[in-house]
Amino acid sequence: MTDITVGTEIPPLTLPPISRYTLALFAGASGDHNPIHIDSDFAKASGMPDVFAHGMLSMAYLARLLTGWKAQSSIRKFSTRFATITQLQDVVTCSGTVVEIIEAQGETLARCEIKINNQNGVSTLVGEATVAL
Amino acid sequence: MLDKSKIGHQFDSFTTLVELGKLRFFAKATGETNPLYSNTEVAQAAGYAAVPIPPTYVFSLDLDSEELMPVVSVLGLDVGRVLHGAQEFEYFAPICVGDEITVTSTIKDIYDKKNGALDFVILENTYTNQQGVLAATTTSTLVQRN
Numbered sequence: 001m002t003d004i005t006v007g008t009e010i011p012p013l014t015l016p017p018i019s020r021y022t023l024a025l026f027a028g029a030s031g032d033h034n035p036i037h038i039d040s041d042f043a044k045a046s047g048m049p050d051v052f053a054h055g056m057l058s059m060a061y062l063a064r065l066l067t068g069w070k071a072q073s074s075i076r077k078f079s080t081r082f083a084t085i086t087q088l089q090d091v092v093t094c095s096g097t098v099v100e101i102i103e104a105q106g107e108t109l110a111r112c113e114i115k116i117n118n119q120n121g122v123s124t125l126v127g128e129a130t131v132a133l
Numbered sequence: 134m135l136d137k138s139k140i141g142h143q144f145d146s147f148t149t150l151v152e153l154g155k156l157r158f159f160a161k162a163t164g165e166t167n168p169l170y171s172n173t174e175v176a177q178a179a180g181y182a183a184v185p186i187p188p189t190y191v192f193s194l195d196l197d198s199e200e201l202m203p204v205v206s207v208l209g210l211d212v213g214r215v216l217h218g219a220q221e222f223e224y225f226a227p228i229c230v231g232d233e234i235t236v237t238s239t240i241k242d243i244y245d246k247k248n249g250a251l252d253f254v255i256l257e258n259t260y261t262n263q264q265g266v267l268a269a270t271t272t273s274t275l276v277q278r279n
Contacts, residue, residue: 015164022162029155029162031196034212046213055217056192060163063188067167072227073180078188079221079272 004110004133010096013065017089018053026057053086058116058125065094065114070131076109080127084118091119096129108133135208135252135277137243142207146237149197153230156184159193173230183230191222191260191269194234204240204256210277218253218274226268233263241272252277 016022020038027038032054035042043051059080066075086092096114103109109130116125153173160170165187168175176184186194196202205212228234242255253276260269 025158025162029158029193030190031193031201033201036213042213055220056189057163059192059220060159060187060189064163064165066188071179072169072185072188075188075224077221077223079219081219082217085216 004098004101006098006101008098008110010065010069010098010112010114012093012095013061013068014091014093015061017091018057018086020051020088022057023051023053023088026054026060030054030056030060032056050088052088053090055082055125058082058086058092061092062094062114062116062125062127065096066112066129066131069096074132075129076107076132077130078127079129080114080125082124083126084122084124086116086118086124090124092116092124101133134245134249135210135243135254139208139240140243142240144198144203144207144238146235147198148233148235149194151186151194151228151230151232151234153184155193156186156190156230159187159190163187176229181227181229186228188222188224189220191228191271192220192273194228194236194260195238195258195271198236204238204254204275207240208243208254210254210275214278216276216278218276219272220274221272223270224268225270226262226266228260228262228268232268234268235261237261250279252279 096112098110100111112129157171238258241257256273258271
């Protein structure tokens with residue numbers, strides 16, 4: 001039924017550089033209008049070097065990694081820790097690996113470790129997804 | 134130090150309508166080109182009642198509340214010092230355009246680390262559709278740098 005096993009890698013997804021335009025669009029579209037992500041003056045007054053990406057923008061990219069691989073209806077759980085701030089002009093790559101196949105509630109599930117690395121190889125998001133096979 | 138007596142505080146629940154135009158904007162903003170997330174016919178051919186919300190859009194339903202992030206005023210947070218520490222989703226049923234989703238949010242925990250240098254707030258939310266079906270739950274961790 002499936003050729004997905006422990007060690008199967010999810011096809012990676014690399015995104016264009018994060019720009020101010022990206023952040024402005026995401027602020028409007030997601031409803032997260034926190035000025036720390038779109039107003040440089042506010043960000044600097046808060047002690048940050050500049051605006052930076054919404055954690056949920058990165059997580060939306062990770063969701064694209066998952067739904068580009070398996071149908072959305074098969075995703076049972078999806079979690080991440082926001083490990084490092086994603087800065088302007090960062091180029092991030094989403095990737096994931098199946099680490100366990102489990103049976104639960106009559107379903108076969110793949111537990112996947114998923115992450116986003118920036119262009120320096122630093123992990124910005126680290127998480128896990130459970131997907132029905 | 135945040136007010137730990139607010140642990141257990143439940144915010145006023147609210148109901149929001151899932152709209153196609155907003156989902157199309159979200160798809161554009163996240164670079165999503167799969168027509169499942171913007172085209173009703175494609176979504177219905179895939180077995181959905183209408184265009185489904187993508188996995189993390191659940192979080193955006195929170196932001197339709199009358200006050201953006203009411204936890205900020207309840208706990209007196211300073212948004213300039215708050216970071217999103219972690220986010221979890223669990224999915225039970227699809228949420229699609231036309232659904233009316235009732236969001237409830239509770240402060241599950243408040244604690245600090247590094248001798249008070251970091252405050253943590255854990256929020257647990259539920260998302261219930263117009264048929265009373267629990268469609269999703271989330272846990273959000275917010276971190277305030279002091």
